[in-house]
Amino acid sequence: MAMKKLINQPEALVSELLEGFAIAHEKKVRMEGSNLVVRAHPKATDKVALVTLGGSGHEPALSGFVGEGMLDISVPGEIFAAPGPPRVLEALRKANRDAGTLFVVLNHAGDVLSANLAMDMAKTEGLKVESVLTHEDISGGPRNEPEERRGLVGCLPVIKVAGAAAEMGKSLEECKAIAERMESNMATLALAVSGATHPSTGGVIAEIPDDIMVVGMGQHGEAGGGTQSLKSADETTDIMLTALIDDLTLKSGDNVLVLINGVGSTTLMELYIVLRRVKQGLAEKNITLARSLVGQYLTVQEMGGFQLCIARMDEELLALWDAPCDSPALTVK
Amino acid sequence: MAMKKLINQPEALVSELLEGFAIAHEKKVRMEGSNLVVRAHPKATDKVALVTLGGSGHEPALSGFVGEGMLDISVPGEIFAAPGPPRVLEALRKANRDAGTLFVVLNHAGDVLSANLAMDMAKTEGLKVESVLTHEDISGGPRNEPEERRGLVGCLPVIKVAGAAAEMGKSLEECKAIAERMESNMATLALAVSGATHPSTGGVIAEIPDDIMVVGMGQHGEAGGGTQSLKSADETTDIMLTALIDDLTLKSGDNVLVLINGVGSTTLMELYIVLRRVKQGLAEKNITLARSLVGQYLTVQEMGGFQLCIARMDEELLALWDAPCDSPALTVK
Amino acid sequence: MTLDYDGIAAMLRGGAALVRENQDLLSRLDSVGGDGDHGATMTRAMGCLEAVITADTTRDIKSLLHAVGWAILGVDGGAVGPLLGGFFMAMAPAAQGKTTLDAAELATVFEAGLAGVLKQTKARPGDKTMVDALQPAVDALRSAADAAATVHDALERAADAAEQGAKSTEGLQARFGRAKNIKEQSIGSPDAGATSISLLFRGFSRSVG
């Protein structure tokens, strides 16, 4: 796989992309301190702040979720690498307020280690911080072993509903409870059909033969069947949807949010075709597709495939999902 | 190039993708008549309507631009193929109102033929329709041969400003004048670094060797140099920007809108890096990057590359660009 | 000898059949400088044509031609839908009131169709488009009719002229359609649309007694 990326020196990759990001979204975000992404129009300080951290190379995630009704600060790391605790601590200090800070962490080793160290330090300093860990990738392990499950695009609904709650003036405890309710009611499964190249090393990320697809990327596939022959959109969707419905034990009458996240070169055209099938599959089980979101939100460079995230919603979560927001990656009027 | 697309029967491609599109954006659009994409909340009929037509396979374009402050109706064709005049006429009839309809047409042979036939029929029927043709691809020919220039992503700013003008209640003549002012003040150049496959035929679209890139896709490259060795992000941007500045004869003190449209597998990361360089390049010439938009708006399946569109803006165009809108592909609060 | 409603229907079906048989060739030619869909689009257009003939109950030549044209216009198919659909639509008024067409009347009807195409596009012979086959075909039809040829012979000469016209596009550089974007690289293989027209006329002539 030849690398045909429009980049300059690999060392400058992240700083250059953040520079462009800040230009592109100057009405919504700006850079402060040690490359922290903060809101251009900060939220009132009597409201709970939302902070997250994560590697770069997944644009628009995670810094694209900074904005009104979403995150207050994102700490972008190097390509695919968590930022170290000093910058995370800097973000927690900057966010610090009496209302407190909700710290959203995706379950990946580096992120969790860095987040925990920074959290410990922040608490030692007397900062009011609570964290919520997202781990909704059902291919990692069974539901009762949440530590085995990675955090994928499900961070977006968590940030969306917690961000909306914070914007409404809910307390840190309430925001945390909402984030956790959203988190524990969602499940994600990733499909990969083609690989990508690492933008700084040029190395191959996932080499997938021509006639093969992988359900539950990087897994052997308890859920979804893992490496298997390439199938049609409908067959593939059915496999993934069944696994997610099982995991969530969705029942007739449930209302769900469906998030179809393209991870790179898979087109919006394909994602729409998949959504169509998801709706059919849900309807067969009398489950209502209450809301949906289709697009590229958390990418893995030019990898082909998508993440299918399903979340059981209640009235409050739906209202928070519908609340206005204005971030580079998602604007709701 | 193996085709690894999540599709079902090629014949059903467009109807399935439109079905998913309508589900995903049910709050903003719906399908009516012969697969016409219309606004879920129609604009008041005393305001000018905006209609466009174009092939599918370029998602989110063009139907993704239907919504408040943008288009009223889009007529999607088959993959890469203009819809025939009967459906276009149906759209013009549906849009018909005393305020009149502005018909935005991208300069591609099939679209123009179909649009002209439908326009003639509509006028014969007494409908009040004016059209504006977009042709801003500078690689097609010199500025004084506009017929040679294709319409690329520049349709988006034209639709945005004309849509905002229509929403404000401006007359058909005023909307048309605004669209034409936007159109004649913009220039686009496309870069391709890797090809794609045609989703219905499986055929290859543009085979580009590993160490090669093409500036002015499909052209021999009077502007930009055409087929040439792969270069860094900055070098590539400089080549494209110089050609666009020349074409528009931009001068010190000018204010421009910069639109960087990823056409497929090129990542947002790369597009941001390019934007950063565009800003630097403009600043060197004392040209102000007044607004920018970065993302995938008009794609060519999973092709690698982007379209760089620069537009000279005046106060009114900037205000219209900033006006609120709410479409699947673009929401401005 | 003249063509009545059934004769015109048979002629159209014959043209459609030969075009359909050559779908792959047409797509291949279109993929040189175009987007490779010409065979698929023509096949859809010809399918519409056949469906219209089957469904038509007017037994009126003018109505049939109009319906065929409108149906082909409805084929989402880029350039060819409006051009070919417009061709048949434009033929219709010229057949007003006719229950049969002799060679001269057929030439008049085809001339009206050609005029409709030429109103839509600025392409002229030499620009490497379907016009390179269509214009000589219609001209040959008229000459043959003037020389008192039978309908069959007139259509055969039209087909010969279309074939030669299509062949001549091999040496030309495309100035219209998508293929114009590749400039000189379009030289060396015949135009897809012109080849379609040549096949269409050959199919017309073969199916007329």
Place this chain on the structure above:
Amino acid sequence: MTLDYDGIAAMLRGGAALVRENQDLLSRLDSVGGDGDHGATMTRAMGCLEAVITADTTRDIKSLLHAVGWAILGVDGGAVGPLLGGFFMAMAPAAQGKTTLDAAELATVFEAGLAGVLKQTKARPGDKTMVDALQPAVDALRSAADAAATVHDALERAADAAEQGAKSTEGLQARFGRAKNIKEQSIGSPDAGATSISLLFRGFSRSVG
């Protein structure tokens, strides 16, 4: 024989140098089940370590270790930044008030570092992580100190144990870090992080007289 501030600095530099020399190997090992960046990240971490030593004017062992740890924490590098940075940070308090360290004191300081790592991760020996090298290395250091070995000998035995621990990961299945996602497929090549630790200790021992 004891290590003073300069001795500790030399020890750290020696470890850093050997890790850096093996950047490509480390990245290669990480690309089996990880994301292939371990060599780059360790190189950045070791660069920070060297820069801190060069810049440090405290001549205080505790301060030096703390500064080294904090700097490595600041390396955006996934798992290794917090683990390795936390390792040095946790060593610092154990060196409180010491101007020199004998073998037993060195063991105490390293034990504190290990404890810091084990507080951060649930990984234990056998899980195919850096802990597979770190735990035996620190244990060996303590045993050697108990057996009254010199600082040099104690560090050499620690390096031997780390090397053996790293080698043993070849036969293990990863249960932590990114490599755990490929399950059994991680068996057959040693863990990248464990290999780093082995190289680090070998570098320590070589640079201590």
